[in-house]
Amino acid sequence: MTDGIHTEPGLSQGKTYRLNLVCAGSGSAQLRFEPAKAGTAATVPCDGSVVQQRIAADKLVRINVDGGSGATGVIAWQINAL
Template sequence: MNDGIHTEPGLSEGKTYRLSLACAGTGSAQLVFVPTNAGTKATVPCDGSVVQQRITADKLVRINVDGSKGATGVVAWQIDAP
């Protein structure tokens, strides 16, 4: 899981969205938002379970998911407007 996810989705400012994220493999991944108040930093276990976060959109939101040291696997993500 070297590359991870690094994305700046086109979200509407001031709206709230739901991010669903799953990792399948071994180890875990770290979820971080920029700006930090857009969402909550979290550890995502690579056991296939789904982690959900609320995102509050600012002018620009960057979502970063990086594997922890030794982690292997794949990450899937989806953003929905409630």
């Protein structure tokens, strides 16, 4: 997980999306958005659970997911329009 996920998806302004994120392995990962909005940061356990976050595409959104200290495994993500 040393590379993490760092992306600026092409979202349509004014639409709402759902980010599905899963981490499989051990440890945890940190999910952050830029620009930061209250309540959007989250710790994602690397136990295969799916974490969901709603995204309102007001501006360009950058999604950052970094593995926690000693975390190992893989991270997968998907964004769907609502």
